[in-house]
Amino acid sequence: MVVASRVYRRVVLSFINSFFVLVFVAVLFIVVTTLLSRFGGARAAMFLVTILGGTAFLMFLLSELCVVALTRARIADPKEHRRFTDSMEQLCGARGFQVPRLYVFDNDTPNAAAFGPGLPYMAAVGVTTSILKLLDDEELKGVLAHEMAHVRCRDIGLMTVLALLTDGASQLSRQLLKQGGAIQGTAAGAALQAFVWLLNNVLLKLARGALMQEREYAADALGALYCGTSRPLSSALSKLGKSHAPRETSVLDSLFISHPQMKDRIDALASYSQR
Secondary structure, three states: OOOHHHHHHHHHHHHHHHHHHHHHHHHHHHHHHHHHHHHHHHHHHHHHHHHHHHHHHHHHHHHHHHHHHHHHOOOOOOOOOHHHHHHHHHHHHHOOOOEEEEEEOHHHHHOOOEEEEOOOHHEEEEEHHHHHHHHOHHHHHHHHHHHHHHOOOOOOHHHHHHHHHHHHHHHHHHHHHHHHHHHHHHHHHHHHHHHHHHHHHHHHHHHHHHHHHHHHHHHHHHHHHOOOOOOOHHHHHHHHHHOOOOOOOOHHHHHOOOOOOOOHHHHHHHHHHHO
């Protein structure tokens, strides 16, 4: 049985950590925009920020259509994909959630994903055909509970904001190098190049990896709570880990990856259960 207080403690900690990561990225975005205004002119900076914001807003509204078009996803058929549709309806019915739009991806990689504009009543959840073959009913429900946790926590919208800030800061920084031609060859120019390199190769990657890992841990915790036990999701993660090629990661590598190691996620899930 899952201890709710442990889950909520982990979820609150995750939201606090996520908040500070977003603030950090927002500060970087403001710094880059300010520097671009200084070297490239305020109008150029505002124009680029407006274009980035408009693009992000369109992607936010059209994200589901884009995913469906790019992956050629099919709407889940209640007869053909009965395990999927029934499991989601049972899960949402037990928790009082609105059932999201359900899709199936014809793909050999076992996976599941929540996508869409980022609001619970506009969300979509998709699974690959291979994950339906790999997992039993309880394990599938555990994975779907994890995806519904992403939906309920508005993680899709959060990732949209993160993408806007990180991609925007990256693009603005490259424009900054072009606009800073007057200081090329000087100490200030060298410092600017070093800052842009550090921003794109370390800081933004660290922030992106940290936030995405936090959201995964929180979704695992809530997913276990929705199921009432951590066993289905733990078992599913164990199978998914075996189905993917094992990878060796250093401590430094682990800071940049978007998903925590399966073993770490399984160990975290075990800590939420009553002993």
